[in-house]
Structures are given as C-alpha cells and as structure tokens.
Amino acid sequence: MSTQTTDAPASTIGAVARYGLLIGPLLSMIDSSIVNVAVPDIATELTAQLDEVQWVVSGYLLALGVSLALTAYLAKRYGVLRVYTVSMVLFVLASAACAVAPNIEFLIAFRAVQGFVGAPLVPLALSILLGKDGIGGGKVPISAALTLFLAPALGPTLGGLLIGAGGWRWIFIVNVPVGVIGLLLLLRVPTSVGALGSSSARFDPVGFVLLALGLTGALFGATEGTSEGWDSPVSWLPLGLGLALLVGYVFWALRRAHPAVDLQMMRHRNSAIALVLQVFCSVVAFGTVFLLPVFTQSVQGHSAFATGIALLPQGIVMGVATFFGQKLSVRVPLKILVVSGFAILAISSVFLITLEQDTPLWATALILSGRAIAIGLVTAPLLVAMLAPLPEDQLADGNTLFNITQRLGGSIGVSILGSVVAGGATLAATIDSFHLVGAILVAIAVVAGIVSLFLTQDRSTPVRSVSPLGE
Incomplete structure (x- = not known):
C-alpha cells in the first residue's frame, strides 16, 4: 500500500x-x-x-x-x-x-x-x-x-x-x-x-468473524458482570467464549499475510510489552475515574456537579504531565520513565485506601491529580514505543489494536472492580469495598512497574515523539 x-x-x-x-x-x-x-x-x-x-x-x-x-x-x-x-x-x-x-x-x-x-x-x-x-x-x-x-x-x-x-x-x-x-x-x-x-x-472473513464475535462476547460479558454478577452464566459464559475466540484470532492472524488486524507488531519486544502495559494503565485509570464518582455521590452525598468540579483538575494535571513527559523522554530512557510513572501511580493509589465518608472533595481531587501525573508520564511514551517500529501503512492496524485492548481491558477491569464495590450491603461494607479496590489498583500498578523493567530503548528504530497541541 x-x-x-x-x-x-x-x-x-x-x-x-x-x-x-x-x-x-x-x-x-x-x-x-x-x-x-x-x-x-x-x-x-x-x-x-x-x-x-x-x-x-x-x-x-x-x-x-x-x-x-x-x-x-x-x-x-x-x-x-x-x-x-x-x-x-x-x-x-x-x-x-x-x-x-x-x-x-x-x-x-x-x-x-x-x-x-x-x-x-x-x-x-x-x-x-x-x-x-x-x-x-x-x-x-x-x-x-x-x-x-x-x-x-x-x-x-x-x-x-x-x-x-x-x-x-x-x-x-x-x-x-x-x-x-x-x-x-x-x-x-x-x-x-x-x-x-x-x-x-484483501478482506479476511475468517479473521473478521473471530475478532468481531470475540470482541462482542467479551464486551457483553464484561458489561453484564456488573449488573448480573460474575456468578451468572450471562456474564462469565460470553466473556469466556469471547476471550477464547480472541485467542483463536491471535493464532490465525499471526499465520496470515493479510489478517483483519495485523498483529505483526507483537513480534517486536517493546511493542508487545507496551501493549500489555497499556492494558494495565487502562484498568487503573478507568477503574478509579469511573468508581470515584460513585463513591462521592452515593457514599459521601455530593452532587454530580460538585463531583464534576473535583474531576476537572486531573485533566489539567495530566496535560502538564504529558508535556513534561515529552521533555523527559528526550533525556530519560523509556524504561526509567515508565517505571517511575507506575511507581507514582502505585503511591498515589495508596491514598484511595484512606477514603472515608467525610473525606473532603479537595482531597479526592488531589488523589486523582497525583494519579494523573503518573498516567501523563506513562500513556504517550508507551503509545509511541508500541507504534515506533511500524511503517505508515500499518499505523491503522497498530492504532486499532491499541484501541481494542484499551477498551476491552478498561471494560473488563471496571466491571470486575465495580462488582467488588457492589458487594457492599451496608455503608461501612461499601467503604471497605472501595478500600479493597484501592489495594487492587496498587497491586496492578506494582505489577505493571515490574513488567516495565523489561522495556528496552531500541536505538535502531526511529521513535515518534510526543508534542503539545500547538507544536
């Protein structure tokens, strides 16, 4: 092409x-x-x-x-x-x-x-x-x-x-x-x-069917997991079948010259690791920002407007962190930058365990802002590392694969974490459930930081960089 x-x-x-x-x-x-x-x-x-x-x-x-x-x-x-x-x-x-x-x-x-x-x-x-x-x-x-x-x-x-x-x-x-x-x-x-x-x-009909059915099954199962519970066949059966079909697609695509979505990028070490890390990042990022509004409104009794105001600072912080992440990526090796980002994410997530019914909204905003710093440092460098080896005509495949894993990982992660929170029968139990979610997110960030140690700085591949909007 x-x-x-x-x-x-x-x-x-x-x-x-x-x-x-x-x-x-x-x-x-x-x-x-x-x-x-x-x-x-x-x-x-x-x-x-x-x-x-x-x-x-x-x-x-x-x-x-x-x-x-x-x-x-x-x-x-x-x-x-x-x-x-x-x-x-x-x-x-x-x-x-x-x-x-x-x-x-x-x-x-x-x-x-x-x-x-x-x-x-x-x-x-x-x-x-x-x-x-x-x-x-x-x-x-x-x-x-x-x-x-x-x-x-x-x-x-x-x-x-x-x-x-x-x-x-x-x-x-x-x-x-x-x-x-x-x-x-x-x-x-x-x-x-x-x-x-x-x-x-060329159109790949077999690959399309495997991928389409796998995605719909997995997304449907994840969606039903929150509402029906993970003990219901309506949740785990379509999720299991969907994931099985997606695994089948991987084996199919790696043996095809023109698959529905090219997975050749997965043969590059950094691309494969970066894709896995993006899934971790999606779970941690989406899990918090979807569930914290539930906590502030249903547990603390704040309005949707007040919650929205509390969520806004993280956007500004994430933008600033992404800007400085770009500057640092020129001087700091990819591995160190990403490991540091996940370390900050783990530390800031620890404060989720301290949330109580009377925790002020400004404190919640600070917790989210600390996490936004980490995500700003991690997201763009990982996306760049994942797509760096790809020629122009394979960028659509790479970005589609990134979007699939991000949405799938985020949906399943949020659904599982939401089920943990939904298990609280009383106010105290609900607060304890949110603390458990915080502990889970800390563990995920720590695991992601360990996986980040396997990243390499491939000097033979021209690396796309991150820039602010106006540059």
Whole structure:
C-alpha cells in the first residue's frame, strides 16, 4: 500500500486541523459512558423496562466491537482520512437520530449505529496524527493523550450535567453542533495526509468473524458482570467464549499475510510489552475515574456537579504531565520513565485506601491529580514505543489494536472492580469495598512497574515523539 505526503508542512497547518481530528475521538469515547447516568430518565420517558434500556449502553459497545474488527481493512481499502470523514458524518447523523427517538426500539437501533460508525474515529485519527508525513509529523498531541483516558471517564459527569440542564436527549443533541464544528475543522486537514486506499487490500472473513464475535462476547460479558454478577452464566459464559475466540484470532492472524488486524507488531519486544502495559494503565485509570464518582455521590452525598468540579483538575494535571513527559523522554530512557510513572501511580493509589465518608472533595481531587501525573508520564511514551517500529501503512492496524485492548481491558477491569464495590450491603461494607479496590489498583500498578523493567530503548528504530497541541 502506498502512503501519502503532506501538501503543506505540519507547522503551517497548526492546531486547528488537529482539533478537527480530535473532536471525533472525543465524542466517541465520551459516548461510550455518557448514557450510563441517563438510564432511569430514558426508561421513564420512553416507558421502557430498565433491562431494555440497558441495551442502549450494551448495543453501542457491541456494535463498536464489530466495527473495530473492520476498521483496519476499511482504512487500507479506502484510505484513512476518507474513512474517518465518512465515520464522522454518520456519527453526527446517528446522534441526531438518537436525540429524537420516539421509542426505546428506535433508540437502541441508532445507538448501535452510533457505536458502529464511531468506532473508527479514535484509531484513524491517531493514525493520521502519528504518521511521519501526517499532520502531527509523527507526534502525539497532549490533547490526544487526554482524549484516550480522560474523555470516557468524564462521560458520566458530563451526562449528569446535561441531564440536569435539559433532559437525557441533550446527551445526544450536544454531539450535533460539536460534530459539525469538527467536520468544518476537517476542511483544514490536507487531503494528502494518511495512508492511501488500495484496491489490492484483501478482506479476511475468517479473521473478521473471530475478532468481531470475540470482541462482542467479551464486551457483553464484561458489561453484564456488573449488573448480573460474575456468578451468572450471562456474564462469565460470553466473556469466556469471547476471550477464547480472541485467542483463536491471535493464532490465525499471526499465520496470515493479510489478517483483519495485523498483529505483526507483537513480534517486536517493546511493542508487545507496551501493549500489555497499556492494558494495565487502562484498568487503573478507568477503574478509579469511573468508581470515584460513585463513591462521592452515593457514599459521601455530593452532587454530580460538585463531583464534576473535583474531576476537572486531573485533566489539567495530566496535560502538564504529558508535556513534561515529552521533555523527559528526550533525556530519560523509556524504561526509567515508565517505571517511575507506575511507581507514582502505585503511591498515589495508596491514598484511595484512606477514603472515608467525610473525606473532603479537595482531597479526592488531589488523589486523582497525583494519579494523573503518573498516567501523563506513562500513556504517550508507551503509545509511541508500541507504534515506533511500524511503517505508515500499518499505523491503522497498530492504532486499532491499541484501541481494542484499551477498551476491552478498561471494560473488563471496571466491571470486575465495580462488582467488588457492589458487594457492599451496608455503608461501612461499601467503604471497605472501595478500600479493597484501592489495594487492587496498587497491586496492578506494582505489577505493571515490574513488567516495565523489561522495556528496552531500541536505538535502531526511529521513535515518534510526543508534542503539545500547538507544536
């Protein structure tokens, strides 16, 4: 497959085009979690049962899993920027349809469409930004790192604010003007960026079926684990079958010349280790920012607005940490930087064990900010290390694989941790459950730090760097 070169230097394109490429991933990631807080309101207005409304959440995730299995092929066949643009247009239209849903069946159907067309937005935007001839000039904007971890975490809080201001339909309505702005900003993106499409790209039907069914099974099982409990066959059976199919896909893909998603990057030591570490990071990051709002609202009695304010500082801190992580990566070996990041993550997670009913929100904000420092130091360098060995025409595969593991690892991790918290029958037991979750997250961070010791600094491979948005 051929690749393209820019028709203008990255420096002359500026931040506007990058914002255009990040609005799509931002909306897609937020929408994976924003509906969670709207379930009761949707059930009331559309006169639906709660188990029906849950499919508004599950349908999105399952359709997303199927679409991720197609993303790499579509990018190779039709071109990265073209597929991204079409996905963005369809995502805005699907959001508008969800906003005017007359009944629950209509809403479930178009939420599935929304998930299907929104799945390519994250990996394809990153492919363009990371391409050596693309807008980012091989650099990862800080805003991209924030999108990967902060956007889905803020979904429930943002959803609560929108529902309080105008009702549940506003969580979809807001996507329309923001999405249109993103499409207008895409006009500043040169049509020559990203890998070109090629009629010689081959579709892998067997690999697609294995990957699509594996992802939908695993995501569905993880989703049901929180609501039904892990002792229910509805949870562990689809999760087990899904993971088995995904293992089967790995063996299939490594023996195919043109698999649905190329896994050749896993043959590179740093890429494989970085991918595993990103899964650990996803579990620790998502686990906290999804569960802490539950703690502050259900245990401490704070409002969704107050909780949202407490969550905001971590975004600023993560941006600053990513910036300094970029500066340090030039002088500090990858192994030392990542190990230090996970060490900070473990230390800051220890304070989760001290949370009590009367813990002030500013203290919670400090704990989250300490964790944001660590995630800012770890996320972008690992993403760079994972994708560094890949040529331009394999970036869509690499970013799709990254997005699959991040979403799958985050979903399963949050579901398991959520089940631990849900086991508390009394207020004291619930607080103890949150302390146990804190201990688990500390253990995960420590294990990740140990695994990080096996990273190497490969001087033979040109390493993509991380840059702030305006550079």
